[in-house]
Amino acid sequence: MIEKLQSSHELIIYDSELLANPSAEIFNPQYWQAQQQVTGSAQGRGTTWFIQLEKIQAALRHYRRGGLFGKLVKDHYWFSGWDKSRSVEEFHLLHHLKDAGVHVPRPVAARVIKKGIFYQADLLSERIPNAQDLVGILKQKSLSSDMYRKIGREIAKMHAASVNHTDLNIHNILIDDQEQVWIIDFDKCFVDDGDGWKPDNLARLKRSFEKELAKCHLNWKEPDLNLIRDGYSQPLGSGL
Ligand SMILES: Nc1ncnc2c1ncn2[C@@H]1O[C@H](COP(=O)(O)OP(=O)(O)O)[C@@H](O)[C@H]1O
Ligand SMILES: [Mg+2]
Structure with a gap:
């Protein structure tokens, strides 16, 4: 089941079969490091952290810009609606693809933090094992x-x-x-x-x-x- 936690400045959507009671902490790699649940990482545009959840391993990614513009505004995006933010869109798209039988990671949780006219975003998805x-x-x-x-x-x-x-x-x-x-x-x-x-x-x-x-x-x-x-x-x- 997809659940939603919404406040005036933050939205979290999550799959309640994979996460029981998510807090904003679950999008913070240091939180998982402190619990010694970081099992690895991969380098792309930024760092993707692999995390041991209760039932599965997940990949945690903070959304970052590439290119020259990205050097100036590293991880801030123009806010134009909760559902139009990157992590929420990717979460839903992964669902759509999974439903269609395409081999993609199962989405675990997405977060959007609104900061004035900008937002920041994070995504947790299932880590593809091995x-x-x-x-x-x-x-x-x-x-x-x-x-x-x-x-x-x-x-x-x-x-x-x-x-x-x-x-x-x-x-x-x-x-x-x-x-x-x-x-x-x-x-x-x-x-x-x-x-x-x-x-x-x-x-x-x-x-x-x-x-x-x-x-x-x-x-x-x-x-x-x-x-x-x-x-x-x-x-x-x-x-x-
Ligand atoms: N769900 C996943 N399962 C296993 N590895 C992953 C997963 N998501 C990301 N990775 C690893 O992390 C790297 C970077 O992640 P990616 O989602 O491609 O972000 P970006 O390219 O924007 O940095 C990938 O190339 C892959 O090696
Ligand atoms: Mg990539």
């Missing part, structure tokens, strides 16, 4: 044709749910030890009508392979993209 992102994997080994097709299929499932992933890069695709593909990081992503944007997601992914390849050795070659496209074009439910 998973590594594509960059990390491809630095060590190559992927099978089947795995590339599975990646294509997961993207197709996301597109069948009409979700435009505006930052589909190889840091945001994970593979776990059961060889399941997971898509993460839906900040600024949204439900989009039509199909015109779908090839742009795939083009973004292609650029991401190329960009990482220019930076370091990756066990990846251009034709691997065709395998992703293959999986993407298979009819869903074909048991690939």
Whole structure:
């Protein structure tokens, strides 16, 4: 069940099956550090903290801006309504995708703090257990044709749910030890009508392979993209 705690300056929405009585503290990494429940971290735009909750592990992320503008106003966003804030939108989008059967983290809780005309935001989502992102994997080994097709299929499932992933890069695709593909990081992503944007997601992914390849050795070659496209074009439910 999704529950809501609302005051004049703060909103928390949460899944009561995963969290019993959340306080604002649960979005504070120091709180979890003091309880010795931080199990690890990952570096993206900022730091994502992995936290041991009662039933599951979660990933805690504070929303930060990238780029030059981000250096000036690091984590403040223009407030234009509780439901239009980033963490709340990502929370609902993850729900929508989970319901559609796409492999994405289950949303645990989202918080928005209103500060005058700005807000700050945080998200707790389920940590995908025993998973590594594509960059990390491809630095060590190559992927099978089947795995590339599975990646294509997961993207197709996301597109069948009409979700435009505006930052589909190889840091945001994970593979776990059961060889399941997971898509993460839906900040600024949204439900989009039509199909015109779908090839742009795939083009973004292609650029991401190329960009990482220019930076370091990756066990990846251009034709691997065709395998992703293959999986993407298979009819869903074909048991690939
Ligand atoms: N739910 C999750 N399960 C496992 N790892 C995660 C999860 N969310 C994030 N990560 C790790 O943290 C990194 C950064 O998180 P991400 O949500 O992509 O934020 P950003 O790219 O904006 O910093 C990811 O590349 C991934 O390695
Ligand atoms: Mg990311």
